[in-house]
Amino acid sequence: MASFAIGVDLGGTNLRISAVDADGNLLEKLETGAQVSRGRDFVIQEMTEAIKSVSLRLRGKGDLAGVGIGVPGIIDQDTGMVRKSPNLPDWRDYPVKEEIERRLNAPVILENDANAAAVGEHWLGAARNVEDMCILTLGTGVGGGIVLHNQVWEGMTGMAGELGHITVHPDGPKCNCGNYGCVEQFASATAILRMAREAIATGNAKELSELSAGTGTFKNVEFTAKTIYNLALQGDEPSKTIFRKVGWALGIVLGDIVNAFNLQMYVLGGGVSNSWDAFAPAMFEEVRRRSMVYAATAPADVERAKGASAGVSYQPSPKSRQTIITRALLGGDGGLFGAARLPFLRARTITSQA
């Protein structure tokens, strides 16, 4: 009998749940009102209730293959516990996997949310014909996920892929992770707000200052990375400078990753990736200048390069031997699809081992 899996995205503020079949068809998607900030017990209760009701409704579609949960933090795969998660402090050292499995009577897989996004984009998104790829998720923070030979590269302790904490400038701003000058400090929504505040403090960023204060033409306009991007689109120089800095930092870290991994595709996801037009030119200039491996393998064809800038998804043949840097195709849903994919992958591994 055909089956379906549930994917859960715990990222950011709300809890989102999807039901997906083995072919990647979305059967149901819901966003619960459950605010993650209300704490572990509340969220787990809401989550299990929602999953149970979805499963009931979908009974005709087959069995529940399992539940995949994307968590913004470092997961210990051996114990099924959250090892480190700045946004979910009370999830640490709590048997999340065990507890949810007990309540649902179904296999549960925890995964870092950016790893889940990598799985989603690799399964159904920009990298769907690519064996080796990675993703950088540009959100509140910057996450990373790496797929090698069609499998998530978990590393020795499941902590691999922390690409958001690669150093871009060793004397840069202090990061939550303890390091200084991580790419997260230049290319996250949080970093964009910080850079905007720095620009305002110079006294030379009138529009940003008004946006920040909600004055002038900006009454009722929120001060966010997105509205700063809108200012950049309108030609505001200080805002454009901020996104050039985003591109500069992404170009440096992509150069590092291209030099180390020499993958076929590098995908940029997360909310900030919607500002592609504002940061991509600086990013491509920087990565080409800094990575000899990129320079040797970048798409030569001008049309292709333009396509990349416009976020067009390539489906390069495995023999194309070109390095593609492009935008996520699934938008904010990559992690949700990827989380739902995990139980199917696990089942396949178990079958092939048996």
Place this chain on the structure above:
Amino acid sequence: MASFAIGVDLGGTNLRISAVDADGNLLEKLETGAQVSRGRDFVIQEMTEAIKSVSLRLRGKGDLAGVGIGVPGIIDQDTGMVRKSPNLPDWRDYPVKEEIERRLNAPVILENDANAAAVGEHWLGAARNVEDMCILTLGTGVGGGIVLHNQVWEGMTGMAGELGHITVHPDGPKCNCGNYGCVEQFASATAILRMAREAIATGNAKELSELSAGTGTFKNVEFTAKTIYNLALQGDEPSKTIFRKVGWALGIVLGDIVNAFNLQMYVLGGGVSNSWDAFAPAMFEEVRRRSMVYAATAPADVERAKGASAGVSYQPSPKSRQTIITRALLGGDGGLFGAARLPFLRARTITSQA
């Protein structure tokens, strides 16, 4: 019948050749007078002559399984050509593999020299019980090689593992690769000499100045990374500062690599790794401060940490789940053993595919 393979190390100045059996026993090792600087045709002629005479002498030991050649440059595995090699300019776009195979009538495998060193250390050296590891070779330049699931990670076009060109400081000195502030610009023998010259130029480095000029107590002493290390050992502050900078840069790049790959072992090889005592304290301090993945997985045990500083090779159990940063065990011979290993690996792959 048992067989043996030939490993060739084209690195640096001279040509070195080894004959090794499938168990890693060294049957013969020779260093030819053939200076690499005398050009491609001369070197290939000398190399094939030497390999032929070694093969003849070892006829009683079995068949020649093949020849592995470690080349300081980027290799195109599909064509068997050297794609980029600052030290071997006339090897570029020349059918090296084909030409040597024709002369020897034996399979030839080209490999980046640092990848060969990774294979050697993984086979017989510091990482011999480790599935996933990488090496940084600190020589004239800085090379890198990555082994994942016991195989060299070649990447899409065989250019992976260029860890020496990861950016440490985006505004650092210009590198031959086109980038600025690569780790090669801070942790190679060339970089140590540059930093020494910079220290001399300040007028506050008397010993280094005399060493550089060959005056005072330094008559007939060469001005090299090694003699600068000797000065550091004798307590010369400007020399110690240089090696702290080496450690700082290595700590930053190791932090990047640990965050991205989460491997079990990171090996430092090449001539500069002999200055371990002078750079390791700064390196460990920096990587612990900068990489949350390292901080979460570093050996807690003080004795282990001391062992690492002293270059003791661990043989951690696969379940130890600790991140080990240590020195190469095979010294300058890692690449020579690794190159000789390549024909055996290729044969195994072919057998298992058949």
